[in-house]
Structure formats: C-alpha cells, structure tokens
Amino acid sequence: MIKGVNKQILEVTNTENPYFEKIIFFVKPEYKNEDRKKLQKEAEALATIAQKPPRVRISKKRVFRIVVNSALFALAGFALSFIINTFV
Numbered sequence: 884m885i886k887g888v889n890k891q892i893l894e895v896t897n898t899e900n901p902y903f904e905k906i907i908f909f910v911k912p913e914y915k916n917e918d919r920k921k922l923q924k925e926a927e928a929l930a931t932i933a934q935k936p937p938r939v940r941i942s943k944k945r946v947f948r949i950v951v952n953s954a955l956f957a958l959a960g961f962a963l964s965f966i967i968n969t970f971v
Contacts (some may be wrong), residue, residue: 891909891910891911891915892908892910892924893907893908893909893910893922893926894906894907894908895926895927895930897906897909897927897930898930899930899931900930903930906926906929906930908926910922910930932947
C-alpha cells in the first residue's frame with residue numbers, strides 16, 4: 884500500500900483484463916486502518932468484475948453524414964479523373 888499526503892492508495896496490477904493495465908483505488912479515510920489483506924481482497928474482487936467498456940453507438944445522423952460525404956468524394960474523384968482524361 885502506498886501512503887499519500889492524506890490518502891491511502893491501493894494499486895491492482897494484475898487486472899486480468901485486456902483493456903486495463905492497472906487499477907488504482909483510493910481508500911476512504913475511515914477505512915485506512917482496516918486490515919490490508921481485506922482491502923486487497925476487495926480491490927481484486929472489484930477488478931475482476933470490471934468488464935470491457937460499453938460499445939459506442941453510431942447515430943443515424945452520423946451514418947447518413949458518412950454516406951453522403953463518401954458519395955461526394957467519389958463524385959469529385961470521378962469528375963477530376965474525367966477532366967484530366969478529357970483535356971490531357
């Protein structure tokens with residue numbers, strides 16, 4: 884356990900999670916004199932519960948904007964290649 888200025892910190896480095904390397908817990912002041920093994924056990928239990936972050940959902944508006952932009956860029960590319968082939 885690492886002692887800070889007014890806080891005690893508990894660090895779990897073996898998270899067994901592909902997304903998180905380590906987790907840092909700040910111990911509440913009223914529990915700073917609690918048994919170290921009990922705190923470690925609780926921290927590890929919480930670390931095993933941690934799951935992967937929720938999937939980000941893409942809104943319909945954003946999908947529409949992506950499709951429109953892709954179509955515009957494709958048309959611009961077609962127009963540019965048409966102009967180059969026609970005048971060169």
